Amino acid sequence: xxxxxxxxxxxxxxxxxxxxxxxxxxxxxxxxxxxxxxxxxxxxxxxxxxxxxxxxxxxxxxxxxxxxxxxxxxxxxxxxxxxxxxxxxxxxxxxxxxxxxxxxxxxxxxxxxxxxxxxxxxxxxxxxxxxxxxxxxxxxxxxxxxxxxxxxxxxxxxxxxxxxxxxxxxxxxxxxxxxxxxxxxxxxxxxxxxxxxxxxxxxxxxxxxxxxxxxxxxxxxxxxxxxxxxxxxxxxxxxxxxxxxxxxxxxxxxxxxxxxxxxxxxxxxxxxxxxxxxxxxxxxxxxxxxxxxxxxxxxxxxxxxxxxxxxxxxxxxxxxxxxxxxxxxxxxxxxxxxxxxxxxxxxxxxxxxxxxxxxxxxxxxxxxxxxxxxxxxxxxxxxxxxxxxxxxxxxxxxxxxxxxxxxxxxxxxxxxxxxxxxxxxxxxxxxxxxxxxxxxxxxxxxxxxxxxxxxxxxxxxxxxxxxxxxxx
Numbered sequence: 001x002x003x004x005x006x007x008x009x010x011x012x013x014x015x016x017x018x019x020x021x022x023x024x025x026x027x028x029x030x031x032x033x034x035x036x037x038x039x040x041x042x043x044x045x046x047x048x049x050x051x052x053x054x055x056x057x058x059x060x061x062x063x064x065x066x067x068x069x070x071x072x073x074x075x076x077x078x079x080x081x082x083x084x085x086x087x088x089x090x091x092x093x094x095x096x097x098x099x100x101x102x103x104x105x106x107x108x109x110x111x112x113x114x115x116x117x118x119x120x121x122x123x124x125x126x127x128x129x130x131x132x133x134x135x136x137x138x139x140x141x142x143x144x145x146x147x148x149x150x151x152x153x154x155x156x157x158x159x160x161x162x163x164x165x166x167x168x169x170x171x172x173x174x175x176x177x178x179x180x181x182x183x184x185x186x187x188x189x190x191x192x193x194x195x196x197x198x199x200x201x202x203x204x205x206x207x208x209x210x211x212x213x214x215x216x217x218x219x220x221x222x223x224x225x226x227x228x229x230x231x232x233x234x235x236x237x238x239x240x241x242x243x244x245x246x247x248x249x250x251x252x253x254x255x256x257x258x259x260x261x262x263x264x265x266x267x268x269x270x271x272x273x274x275x276x277x278x279x280x281x282x283x284x285x286x287x288x289x290x291x292x293x294x295x296x297x298x299x300x301x302x303x304x305x306x307x308x309x310x311x312x313x314x315x316x317x318x319x320x321x322x323x324x325x326x327x328x329x330x331x332x333x334x335x336x337x338x339x340x341x342x343x344x345x346x347x348x349x350x351x352x353x354x355x356x357x358x359x360x361x362x363x364x365x366x367x368x369x370x371x372x373x374x375x376x377x378x379x380x381x382x383x384x385x386x387x388x389x390x391x392x393x394x395x396x397x398x399x400x401x402x403x404x405x406x407x408x409x410x411x412x413x414x415x416x417x418x419x420x421x422x423x424x425x426x427x428x429x430x431x432x433x434x435x436x437x438x439x440x441x442x443x444x445x446x447x448x449x450x451x452x453x454x455x456x457x458x459x460x461x462x463x464x465x466x467x468x469x470x471x472x
Contacts, residue, residue, distance in 0.1 A: 001349050001350050001351070003027065003029065003344075003345060003348040003349065003350060004028055004029070005079075006029050006030070006079045006080055006106075006348055007029070007030040007031065007032065007076060007077055007078045007079050007080070008020070008024050008029055008030070008031045008032075008078065008079075008080045008081070008082050008108065008344065009031070009032050009034070009069070009072065009073045009076060009078035009080070009081045009082070009105075010024075010031055010032070010033050010034065010082050010084065011034065011063070011069050011081050011082065011083050011084065011087060011088060012063065012082070012083060012084030012085070012086070012087055012089075013034075013035065013036075013039055013042060013044055013063060013084075013402070013415070014042065014044055014402040014415070014418065015044075015400045015401055015402050015418070015420070015421055016084040016085055016318075016320070017033060017044040017047075017048075017084060017402070018043065018044050018047045018400065018401075018402055019340050019400055020082050020084060020340060020344070021033065021044075021047055021048060021051050021052070022047075022051070023338060023340040023341040023343075023344055024344065025051050026338070026341055027341060027344060027345060029344070030052070030056075031048075031051075031052055031056060032048075032052070032055075032056050032057070032058060032072065032073075032076040032078060033045070033047075033048035033052070033056055033057055033058070034057075034058050034059070034060045034063070034069065034072055035057070035058075035059060035060070036059070036060060036061065036062060036063065036414075037059065037061075038412040038414045038415070039412060039415070040059070041404070041409060041410065042402050042404075042409075042412075043401065043402040043403055043404045043405075043409075044402045045057060046404060047402075058072045058075070058076065060072060063087050064087060064088070066088065066094055066097065069081070069088075070097075070098070070101070073105060074103065078105060079105055079106065080105055080106035080107070080108055080347070080348060081098050081105055081106070081107055081108065082108040082109075082343075082344065082347075083107070083108070083109060083317070084317075084318065085317050085318055085319060085320060089109060089316075089317035089318070090115055090119055090315070090316050090317050091115075092112045092113070092115035092116035092119060093112075094107075095107040095109060095110075095111070095112035095115055096112035099111075099112065106347060106348060106349075107347075108295070108343060108344055108347035108348070109295050109296075109316065109317055109318075109343075109347065110293060110294050110295040110297060110316045111294055111295075114234075114291055114292065114293055114294060114295075114316060115316045117291060118291060118293075118297075118314040118316050119314075119316060121175075121213075121313055122140060122141050122142060122175060122213070124287075124311075124313060124314055125140040125311075126140045126141065127287060127290065127291065128283075128287060128311050131283075131286050131287060131290060133283040133286065133287060133311055134283075134308070134309055134310050134311065135310055135311050136215050136216055136218060136302070136310045136311075136312065137156060137159060137215065137216040137310075138152065138156060138170075138171070138213065138214050138215030138216055139152055139213050139214045139215070142175035142176075142209070142211025142212065142213065143175075143211065143212050143213070143214060144210060144211055144212075146193070146196060146197070149192075149196050149212060149214055150189070150192065150193065150196075152214045153170050153186075153189065153192050153196075153214055154189060156168070156170050156214065156215075156216050157170060157188075157189065159216065160216060167187065168187065169185050169186070169187055169216075169217035169219075170185065170186050170187075170192065170214060170215070170216060170217060171183060171184075171185050171213075171214070171215045171216070171217045172184050172185070172186060172192070172195050172196055172199045172212060172213075172214060173199070173212065173213040173214075173215065174199055174202060174203035174206070174207060174209075174211075174212060174213075175203070175209065175211035175212060175213045176203055176207035176208075176209040176211060181206070182199055182202050182203050182206065182207075183199075184198070184199060185217050196212060199212055200212050218302055218304065218310065220304070220305055220472075221246075221302040221303055221304050221305075222244055222246045222261075222262075222302070222303045222472060223244070223245045223246045223248070223254075223300070223301070223302055224242055224243070224244055224245070224261040224262075224277075224280060224300075224301045224302070224303055224309075225242065225243050225244075225245055225261070225298050225299065225300055225301065225319070225321075226239055226241075226242055226280055226281050226284040226298065226299040226301065227239060227240040227241060227242075227243070227296075227298060227319075227322070227325045227339070228240075228284055228285065228288050228293060228296070228297045228298070228299060229295075229296050229339065229342055229343075229346070229352070230288055230293045230294055230295065230346075230352065231294065231346040231350070231351050231352040232294045232295075232346065232347075232349055233294070233351070234288075234289075234291075234292030234293055234294040235289070235292075236352065236355065237285055237288035237289060237293055238285075238352065238354070238355065238356045238359060239281045239284065239285060239356070239359075240325045240326065240329050240337070240339065240359065241259055241260055241261075241281075241325055241328065241329060241361050242259065242260050242261035242262075242277050242280065242281065243257050243258060243259040243260065243261055243321060243324055243325055244257065244258045244259075244260075244261040244262065244469070244470055245257045245321065247465045247469070249373075249375075249379045250378065250379060251379065253379075254320070254321070254369065255368075255369050255371070255458060255461065255462065255465070256366065256367065256368055256369070256462060256465060256466070256469065257321040257324050257366070257367040258324065258364065258365070258366050258367075258432075258469050258470055259324045259325045259327065259328050259364070259365045260277065260328065260361065260364070261277055261280075261470075262274075262276070262277060262470055263364065263428075263429045263470045265428065265429075266428070266429060266430070267429070267470055267471060269307070269472065270305060270306060270307065270472075271305075271306055271307025272307065273307070275307075276303060276307050276309055279309060280299070280301050280303075280309050280311075283299075283309075283311065284299035284311075287299070287311075287314070294346075295316075295343060295346065295347055296317070296318050296322070296339060296342065296343040296346075297314060297315060297316050297317070298314070298315040298317075298319050299311065299314055300312045300313050300314070300315060305472050318339065318340060318343055320369070320421065321367050322339040322340065323339070323367065323398065323400070323421065323423050324365045324366070324367040324423055325339065325365075326338055326339045327365035327398070327423050327425050328361050328362060328363050328364065328365045328425070329359060329360070329361055330359070330360050330361075330362065331354050331358055331359055332354065332358045333360075335362075363425055363426055363427050363428065363432070364425075364426050364427075364428055364429045364431075364432040365423060365424065365425050365426075365432065366423070366424045366426075366432050366433070366436045366466075366469065367421055367422065367423045367424075368421070368422045368424075368436065368439075368440065368462050369418060369421060369458075370401075370418075370419045370420040370421070370422060370443075370445070370457065370458070370459070370462075371416075371417055371418050371419060371457065371458045372384070372386075372411055372417035372419055372447075372455060372456065372457055373417060373456065373457065373458050374456040375456075375458050375460065375461040379458075381416070381417045382411075382417060382449070382455055382456045382457070383411060383413055383417070383449060383450075384410075384411065384447050384448055384449035384450065384453075384455055385408050385409065385410045385411070385447050385448055385449075386403055386408065386409045386410075386411065386419065386445070386446075386447040386455070387408050387446050387447050387448070388444055388445065388446045388447075389401065389403050389405060389419065389420065389443075389444070389445055390405070390443075390444040390445075391422075391439065391442060391443050391444070392442050394435075394439075396424060396425045396426065396435055397422065397423070397424055397425075397435070397439060398422070398423045399420055399421070399422050399423075400420065400421045400423075401419060401420035401421070403419050403420060408447075419445070419457075422439055422443075424436045424439055429469070429470060433466050433467070433469060436466050437463060437466055440459055440462055440463050440466075441463075443459065445457055445459065
């Protein structure tokens with residue numbers, strides 16, 4: 001099936017917008033890009049003009065204004081919309097609107113029903129349990145009855161005590177919440193009832209739904225992901241391996257990702273690490289097959305120090321860290337794997353064209369998120385002007401950025417101060433770490449704030465955390 005003749009509207013900004021443009025160009029597809037007034041100096045606007053000309057650039061008021069985006073799509077004659085990550089990428093209502101309007105377009109992501117069904121954490125947990133996939137212990141539906149909530153909490157405290165956990169903790173969460181909203185933890189039943197009532201009332205006021213989830217709080221775990229890819233048939237999903245995303249900020253925002261998720265070749269684990277990786281990829285594929293998953297997605301897991309995996313959620317979109325998985329993968333011996341390009345190609349209806357047996361993995365890849373932030377002050381965003389971003393090209397290094405390299409760049413205060421992604425490949429973990437530290441030491445990143453103070457970035461934090469990657 002030919003995909004030529006399509007025009008893709010890129011409903012995003014920054015680094016991911018640049019990479020989608022490049023993927024479209026690789027595939028011979030036209031594209032149009034959007035930007036807000038605050039983003040007019042972003043490098044993604046420069047890239048759009050360079051690759052697509054002035055006709056490929058449109059200004060909008062807000063990246064979250066669906067009407068604005070669809071109006072541009074109609075003006076430009078777009079046939080598809082790529083949401084990138086964030087913004088509308090996991091909004092099933094937007095995906096449905098794109099595909100079912102009077103002038104329908106293709107939403108480059110899973111079908112809206114899949115986004116809806118897997119975006120519901122309760123539904124995902126129930127589906128997983130029906131397939132024998134381990135999930136975080138707790139309720140698999142919203143609890144509205146206080147006595148039932150107390151019974152579940154008591155069983156979780158007992159479960160943790162029997163596991164030898166010295167400080168059992170139960171999470172009380174607004175079932176309709178997200179992004180850390182409406183969540184608290186309790187350490188004993190004496191506090192549970194009060195906390196349950198408070199979260200229930202908060203949920204009713206904020207989300208118009210007083211349903212509450214009761215879950216076990218898991219401490220000391222590694223955060224792993226499984227990268228899934230499937231075409232529109234939804235019948236033959238494949239995985240592109242695992243990655244470890246355990247290096248995070250105090251706000252649980254990822255800072256370093258490593259593929260594969262463990263490295264038993266040289267690191268010692270208290271469990272069979274290779275088997276755990278096989279198990280979570282197998283479990284993830286079973287859910288993908290059951291739901292008819294039909295694009296790119298990520299299955300998020302936590303793994304405890306004794307090797308027990310628990311599915312947390314499914315992200316029905318391309319992830320920031322997609323490139324670290326592509327970096328260690330080959331398809332039929334071809335190492336030029338680009339998961340954004342694959343996402344667009346299969347999103348527009350082409351068959352996958354290969355099976356799991358055609359995919360192989362080699363080496364270790366590390367991704368650093370380069371961010372303007374003060375890691376010694378609660379990872380507070382740094383605001384100011386970037387004067388220089390420069391690095392030495394290497395065949396083992398890929399850097400993706402929307403920061404213009406030929407002129408100063410004022411970081412817009414309206415958006416996160418993410419500056420670049422650096423992906424480093426090594427034959428093994430030690431070589432990848434050595435090269436990663438070499439890159440970070442060589443990277444020239446300078447700037448000043450409005451008071452003339454030198455910029456702050458997370459580079460020292462990344463250097464410090466490189467030493468113990470993939471260890472518990």
